[in-house]
Amino acid sequence: MTDTPHSTPRIPDPSAKWQARWEEMQLFRAPDVPRPGKKYYVMPMFAYPSGDIHMGHFRNYTLTDAIARKKMMEGYDVMHPFGWDAFGLPAEQAAIKRGLHPEAWTLSNVAQSKATLRRCGISFDWSREVTSCLPDYYKWTQWMFVQLFRHGLAYRKEAEVNWCGSCNTVLANEQAAGGVCWRCGNPVTKKNLTQWFFKITAYADRLLRDIDTLDEWPENVRTLQRKWIGKSVGAEIDFRLADGTKIRVFTTRPDTIYGVSFMAIAPEAPLLAHLPMPAARRAEVDRFVAKAQAQLTVERLANEEKEGVDTGVWVINPVTGGQIPLWVADYVLSGYGTGCLMGVPAHDQRDFEFAKKYHLPIRPVIKVAGSDPSAYEMTAAIEDAGVMINSGPFDGLDGQAGIDAVIAHLEQNGTGRAQTQFRLRDWLISRQRYWGAPIPMIHCAKCGVVPVPESDLPVLLPTGGIDFLPKGRSPLADVPEFMNVPCPSCHAPAQRDPDTMDTFMCSSWYFLRYIDPHNETAPFDRKKAAAWLPIDYYMGGISHATGHLIYFRFFTKFLKDIGWLSIDEPAVRLFNHGMVMDSQGQVMSKSKGNVVSPVDVIERHGVDPVRVAMFFAAPGEREVLWSDSGIVGAERFLVKADQFVRGARVALGRGHFDPDMRFDVGRLTSAERTIYRKLHQTIKKIDRDFAALQLNTCIAAVMELVGELGSGEQLRPELRAVCAAAIVRLLAPMTPHLSEEWWEALGFGPSVFRAPWPVVDEAALSSDMIVIAVQINGKLRGQVTVPADADEKAVIAAVQSEPKLNAHLLGKTVVKTIYVPGRLLNIVVK
RNA sequence: GCGAAAGUGGCGGAAUUGGCAGACGCGCUGGACUUAGGAUCCAGUGGGGCAACCCGUGGGGGUUCAACUCCCCCCUUUCGCACCA
Numbered sequence: 001m002t003d004t005p006h007s008t009p010r011i012p013d014p015s016a017k018w019q020a021r022w023e024e025m026q027l028f029r030a031p032d033v034p035r036p037g038k039k040y041y042v043m044p045m046f047a048y049p050s051g052d053i054h055m056g057h058f059r060n061y062t063l064t065d066a067i068a069r070k071k072m073m074e075g076y077d078v079m080h081p082f083g084w085d086a087f088g089l090p091a092e093q094a095a096i097k098r099g100l101h102p103e104a105w106t107l108s109n110v111a112q113s114k115a116t117l118r119r120c121g122i123s124f125d126w127s128r129e130v131t132s133c134l135p136d137y138y139k140w141t142q143w144m145f146v147q148l149f150r151h152g153l154a155y156r157k158e159a160e161v162n163w164c165g166s167c168n169t170v171l172a173n174e175q176a177a178g179g180v181c182w183r184c185g186n187p188v189t190k191k192n193l194t195q196w197f198f199k200i201t202a203y204a205d206r207l208l209r210d211i212d213t214l215d216e217w218p219e220n221v222r223t224l225q226r227k228w229i230g231k232s233v234g235a236e237i238d239f240r241l242a243d244g245t246k247i248r249v250f251t252t253r254p255d256t257i258y259g260v261s262f263m264a265i266a267p268e269a270p271l272l273a274h275l276p277m278p279a280a281r282r283a284e285v286d287r288f289v290a291k292a293q294a295q296l297t298v299e300r301l302a303n304e305e306k307e308g309v310d311t312g313v314w315v316i317n318p319v320t321g322g323q324i325p326l327w328v329a330d331y332v333l334s335g336y337g338t339g340c341l342m343g344v345p346a347h348d349q350r351d352f353e354f355a356k357k358y359h360l361p362i363r364p365v366i367k368v369a370g371s372d373p374s375a376y377e378m379t380a381a382i383e384d385a386g387v388m389i390n391s392g393p394f395d396g397l398d399g400q401a402g403i404d405a406v407i408a409h410l411e412q413n414g415t416g417r418a419q420t421q422f423r424l425r426d427w428l429i430s431r432q433r434y435w436g437a438p439i440p441m442i443h444c445a446k447c448g449v450v451p452v453p454e455s456d457l458p459v460l461l462p463t464g465g466i467d468f469l470p471k472g473r474s475p476l477a478d479v480p481e482f483m484n485v486p487c488p489s490c491h492a493p494a495q496r497d498p499d500t501m502d503t504f505m506c507s508s509w510y511f512l513r514y515i516d517p518h519n520e521t522a523p524f525d526r527k528k529a530a531a532w533l534p535i536d537y538y539m540g541g542i543s544h545a546t547g548h549l550i551y552f553r554f555f556t557k558f559l560k561d562i563g564w565l566s567i568d569e570p571a572v573r574l575f576n577h578g579m580v581m582d583s584q585g586q587v588m589s590k591s592k593g594n595v596v597s598p599v600d601v602i603e604r605h606g607v608d609p610v611r612v613a614m615f616f617a618a619p620g621e622r623e624v625l626w627s628d629s630g631i632v633g634a635e636r637f638l639v640k641a642d643q644f645v646r647g648a649r650v651a652l653g654r655g656h657f658d659p660d661m662r663f664d665v666g667r668l669t670s671a672e673r674t675i676y677r678k679l680h681q682t683i684k685k686i687d688r689d690f691a692a693l694q695l696n697t698c699i700a701a702v703m704e705l706v707g708e709l710g711s712g713e714q715l716r717p718e719l720r721a722v723c724a725a726a727i728v729r730l731l732a733p734m735t736p737h738l739s740e741e742w743w744e745a746l747g748f749g750p751s752v753f754r755a756p757w758p759v760v761d762e763a764a765l766s767s768d769m770i771v772i773a774v775q776i777n778g779k780l781r782g783q784v785t786v787p788a789d790a791d792e793k794a795v796i797a798a799v800q801s802e803p804k805l806n807a808h809l810l811g812k813t814v815v816k817t818i819y820v821p822g823r824l825l826n827i828v829v830k
Numbered sequence: 831g832c833g834a835a836a837g838u839g840g841c842g843g844a845a846u847u848g849g850c851a852g853a854c855g856c857g858c859u860g861g862a863c864u865u866a867g868g869a870u871c872c873a874g875u876g877g878g879g880c881a882a883c884c885c886g887u888g889g890g891g892g893u894u895c896a897a898c899u900c901c902c903c904c905c906u907u908u909c910g911c912a913c914c915a
Contacts, residue, residue, distance in 0.1 A: 178912070220834055220910080227833080230914060251915060264915090304831085306913080331913050341915045350913055423914050542909080616855070617842060623908095630842075633855045688846085697844065700854035707854090773850040778896045780850050818895050824849050828895050 011638045013606030015737040019121050027751060028068075028123045032516075033531045034077035041532050042067050045540035045548075046083040046130070046510055049109035050090055053116050054588055055614075055626050056580040058598040061122045062611050063577055063620050063693060064539050066733035068123050070690060073732065073757040079532060080123050081514035083130035084110050087138075088503040089167050089183055092435040092468060102435040103463055106133055116599055121607055121737060128517045132506035137513065138437035139458035140523035141506050144555070145429075145440055146451045147562060153199040154429070156449065160268055160334060161428055162297070163191040168470035169432045170195060172502060173425045174228075174547040179297030182547075187296040190268070196439060196499065197426040200554050204229055204422040206568075207553055216573035218621075221545045228546040230423025235407045236338065237416035239263060239315045239324075243276065247315055247326070250337030250421050253347060254410070255402035257319045258391040259365035261355060262343040263326045264308060267292035268334035272311075275326070281312035285328055292330045306331040306354045318415035319406065320392070329354060337421050345381065346373065352381035365390045427551070429502050434468035434475040436500025437461070444487035444494035453488050459496065474498035507548055508555040511535055511570060523564075530566055538571040541579070549574070575693060578623035585625055596626060608735040609634045612699060615734055620693030637699075638738060640706050641727060645742045648724035652717040656747060659725030661718060662761055671714045673767075678708055679723055680764040686730055687760070695734060702730055721746070726758045774799055775826040776808040784825075792819040799825065 022028065044064045047057060061082075068080035086106050095102040110131060117124065130137050148154040162176035163169075166186040170193060175182040200207075208229045211222050234252035241247065247263065265272060267289040277285060288309040295303075308329035315326050331350055332341055345355035346364040355362050364373035368386035385399040397405050410416030430439060438459045440452040452459055462482045468475045476482050477498035487494035509523070515532045516524040540549075556570040581587055582594040589595065601610050612634035617624045665673050682705045689697045706727065712720040725746055732739035732752045743752035770788045772795055774781055782805050784798040796817060799805045812829035819825050 177910090223834070224910065227911070232914070234915085249915080253915080304913080331915095333914060336914045344915090348915065350915075353913095421914075545910080619843085622843090625842075627842090627856095629856065637855085685846085694844095696842090697854080700844075703854055771850090775850080775896070778894090783850075816895065818849090820849055824896085826849080826895050 011606060011609065011635060011642055011738070013602075013608070013737070014741040015119075015121050015602075015607040018737045018740045019118065021740070021751070022121075022123075025750060027072075027753060028078075028080065028125045029127060030079035030081070030125050031077050033528055034079070036531075038075065038077050039079070039532055040068075040071040040076040040537075041079045041535045042071065042537040043079075043081055043511060043514070043535060043539070045538075045544070046085050046132075046507065047113065048085050048088065048090070049106055049113055050094070051109055051112070051590070052597060052599070053113045054580075055596045055598055055601075056588065057113075057117075058120060058610075059580050059614050059624060060539060060577050061117065061124075062120070062614060063575075063695075064537070065122045065736075066615070066690075066695060067537055067693075069733040069736055069753055070757065072123075072753045073729065073755060075756070078123075079128070079514070080125060081128040081130075081517075082117070082122075082124040082126070083128075083510055083514065084113075084132060085503060085507050085510075086110065086131050086133035087436045087500075087506055089169070089433060089435070092433060092470075095435075096469060101463065102468065103133065106435075107131075116597075119602065119607075120598060123736075128514045130510055130513045130517055132437075132503075132510065133435070135458045135460055136518075136520075137510075138461075138506070140513065141437045141501065141509070142440040142452070142457050142459060143454060143523055144509055145501065145505070146454060146457075148198055148558065149441070149451050151558070151562060153202065153558065154196060155199065156194055156196055158192060158194045159197075159428075160190050161193050161195055162188045163193075164188055167433070168472045170428055170430065172428045172504070172547075174427075174504075174550075175502075176297070177546070187299075189296055190293070195428055196430040196441075196497075198429055198554075200427045200550075201422055201424055203554050203557055204231070204424050205420075206557055207424075207550060210553070210557075210568055214569060214574070217571075218542075218574060218576055221542070221549065221574060221576065224545040225550060228424065228550065232421045232423075234419060234421070235403075235410060235416050236419040237342065237410060238318060239342070240318065241276070241313060241315060245275075247271070247340055248338045249340050249342045250419060251342055253344065253403070254406040254416070255385075255388055255391075255394070255397070255399075256344040256347045256365055257317065257342070257406055258388075258394070259344040259346045259363045260317055260320075260322075260324055260342045261345055261361040261363055262324055262351075263315050264329035264332045264341050264343050264351075264354070265311075265326060266332040266334035266339040267328055267330060269332075269339045271340075272328065275311060275313050278312040281310065285309050285311055288328055295330075303330075306350065306357065308354060308358065310358075318413065319409065325360075327354075327358070335425060336423065346378060347381050347383060349381040349383060352378070363390065427502075427554075429505060430497075430499035431502055432472065432474045433470065433500055434461075434466060436503065437506065438476065438482075439497040439499050439501055441497040442485060442487060442494050443497065444490060444492060446492055447487055447489040447494075450487055450489050450494070456488070461500075474500070476500070504548055504551050508551045509559075511538075511552070512559075512565075526564060529564070533565065534567045534569060535571040536573060538574050539577055540574070542576040576621060578618065578621055580624050580626050583625055583627035588626075601628065601631070605631050605635065606737075608738045609638055612638065612734055615695035616699045617696065619696055637703050637706065638735065641702070641731065642738070642742070644706060644709055644712055645724040645728060646745060648712055648717070648720040649746055651712070652721045657718060657721050657725075659722060659729075659746070659748070660756065660758065661722050663719060663722075663764075665764060668719070672716065672719055675709060675715060675723065676719065676764050677767060678705055679726055680761050683726065683730065683758045684760045684765070690733075698730075699734060702727060728752060729755060729758055770822055772798075772822070773824040774805055775824065776805075777828055778826060781805055781808055788822070792817065792825070795819060795825050796827070799827070 042064050044060050068078050071078045091102045091106045095105040162171040164171055164181040166184045176188045179188050181188055208231055211225055232252050235254040236248055236250050239247045308327045311326045313326040314323045343351040345352040345362040347366055366386040367389045368382055368384050388394045388397045388402045394405055407418050438461055440459045442450045444450055462479055483495050485496055512524045515528050552570050559565040609631050613630040617630055663676055682701045685701045686698045728739050728742040739752045768788055769785055771783050771785050773783055786795055786798050815828040815830050817827050
């Protein structure tokens with residue numbers, strides 16, 4: 001990125017001076033316990049230390065920085081902490097590539113990024129910094145694991161899991177969405193492994209229900225979470241083989257039980273091996289299962305054609321007693337419901353397609369809106385609710401009544417019951433990688449799985465002499481000094497768990513550690529947590545909608561249940577910032593070579609002009625196509641503001657003045673009144689736009705004000721100085737260093753962030769004359785200026801006395817007039 | 831395929847939520863000051879027209895005195911989810 005020699009006057013960058021002052025006065029140090037009702041906890045998602053920070057980080061953190069600073073000026077005890085999400089695969093991969101240890105690589109990135117953030121003047125309370133790969137942090141990550149285990153929410157099971165062959169590890173369901181690895185994008189395969197899971201499904205109902213309370217979260221995140229949790233209400237129904245073997249299905253439509261014409265079971269279903277299939281069928285089924293299992297998840301998703309094989313086994317419908325064939329089908333998911341479904345082709349489109357392909361009967365049993373599907377050949381399934389037909393004693397029952405009646409019947413006969421299913425799966429937490437927090441569990445031949453006693457935490461990740469190259473099994477398994485420990489319970493020789501935890505475990509509770517980062521006896525102090533929580537403003541990217549943002553809600557609820565927290569939800573408000581792209585609209589990435597470093601830009605222009613340019617480019621939630629060209633306007637504006645502020649001080653002469661002095665509008669000149677009104681309109685606009693993080697229009701408002709003020713010579717010196725003091729403070733969240741410099745130049749101290757935020761003078765807003773837009777037949781024809789208290793009649797009279805406007809009315813009849821007080825008059829004529 | 835969001839000058843974006851479309855800025859054009867201008871200042875800048883006016887917020891319909899805004903259909907882009915029984 002080249003930069004032409006300077007085409008605008010530079011404004012001196014006072015950032016180093018003020019950053020040192022802030023450090024000295026501990027401006028950003030949050031109190032241990034905030035004053036009641038006066039706390040404000042604002043945080044960006046912590047960062048993955050993958051190198052130095054780029055313009056995207058700069059944007060995110062200057063946004064929370066601006067919020068934090070405004071809240072300080074509004075008199076809040078602000079906590080604005082930061083930390084490092086420092087465990088995880090990329091560090092390992094980068095370290096392997098460079099021949100470094102992941103820890104060395106990670107910590108050097110942390111140091112580099114931190115230096116840059118300090119250089120940018122972000123108002124983080126560095127005394128609360130957390131780094132998830134350090135033992136004083138992951139000790140408590142392990143502690144969390146132990147608590148989950150003790151409360152029955154961490155368990156081991158053999159399961160078919162998502163495996164990334166490139167990262168050589170298992171992945172959580174959330175990390176394998178779409179059948180590809182979240183980190184490297186490689187297709188995911190399935191493996192049967194014994195792994196640790198967190199029983200997040202036990203919280204599915206609460207996680208879903210409480211989404212309704214998150215009314216300051218973006219609607220799209222709430223929708224994504226609802227769908228991800230995916231609640232389905234219905235029934236489970238037991239079908240039987242002739243020999244009595246139960247085959248259980250889940251359905252949301254028990255009212256279609258008379259329409260079942262086949263059963264379909266997932267190729268992965270363990271039950272398949274035990275079914276009494278005829279030999280010829282068995283061979284064909286085995287071939288089909290082998291083929292399905294060899295397929296990658298992505299391929300299977302891409303294949304819209306449903307395929308299956310008849311097992312030759314017959315099943316009895318518990319309600320009708322009818323015999324139906326059991327098929328293996330690749331569209332049945334082994335992980336959802338029971339891995340087996342009842343095929344109702346007439347009322348489920350997937351079943352319909354399957355039945356068409358394999359010529360299975362299609363029996364309509366639901367009638368919608370009077371048209372009886374038995375009477376014609378169906379071309380698609382009817383999935384809407386309707387009246388039951390061809391259903392024996394249930395005929396005529398409608399919708400929910402039909403569902404309830406069938407469930408009642410099933411329950412009476414012990415062949416089924418009401419049941420709710422979730423799409424959400426338990427959270428697979430173990431990883432076969434080195435760079436993570438060791439799972440604090442010990443496997444003893446005699447005692448089974450025993451948690452490491454809390455007094456023995458942390459289980460240190462060995463750092464010396466480890467071969468951490470991925471081999472598909474845990475590197476720690478090959479470190480005997482780590483693996484071999486006495487059983488905490490019987491003291492016999494035992495083995496540690498060789499796996500490490502998913503990094504999302506570290507990020508599920510970091511917001512709690514900020515509250516009490518140096519506590520050595522507990523993850524955090526409950527009283528401090530009660531005082532600081534919940535997070536008032538949480539800033540992050542949309543990409544975490546169904547991962548981290550569900551996990552940290554889960555942790556919050558769990559910790560509440562075990563008495564550590566008193567809140568149900570971790571964050572009151574969530575804001576998804578937009579991404580920063582290069583000027584072509586491409587994502588910045590090292591491989592593309594289009595990464596812009598904030599350091600370079602800041603060195604050339606100073607911190608605050610870059611901040612202004614970034615804020616001014618777009619509202620906070622929108623993406624920004626970054627180019628240096630925006631800085632030009634920012635610099636011009638800041639030079640003007642600088643001149644105005646300094647000029648105002650000079651005009652006033654020496655001595656103190658009250659920056660919040662009110663003026664009696666009646667005693668101001670008309671020019672002064674206009675400016676005084678504009679000033680308070682600006683304050684009002686900024687308060688409103690800031691709330692939505694539309695800092696672009698906040699800056700535009702100040703630009704307008706500065707433009708209207710000009711040199712300010714038309715104003716009495718006191719008013720001019722008051723305007724200057726207001727501008728300095730209104731800009732302070734956006735231009736913290738320059739505002740400090742100006743605040744000092746105006747004669748105030750010690751920091752503009754200890755000064756009060758300007759308050760709107762409502763009396764200043766009113767005006768004696770107002771401009772009314774005039775429309776004739778809905779078309780804008782001009783304006784009239786009338787006294788502010790003019791009524792409709794007076795405005796009409798003003799229009800008629802304006803020859804240009806009146807010309808439109810001559811020879812016409814006024815049909816009606818619409819008057820929007822203070823805004824607009826529309827005259828409809830014929 | 832389903833869902834969500836978006837589409838406004840050459841560009842980034844405004845529009846008090848149904849009330850003067852294009853605020854603010856970049857860029858561009860002309861002028862001033864200048865040895866110079868890539869500084870600064872002044873003026874202009876959606877399109878058409880000498881003008882009165884006309885047209886204009888992806889396209890087409892509709893509701894309304896009034897539509898970027900609300901409703902219906904379509905197109906494009908981006909992002910989620912992707913057989914969840």
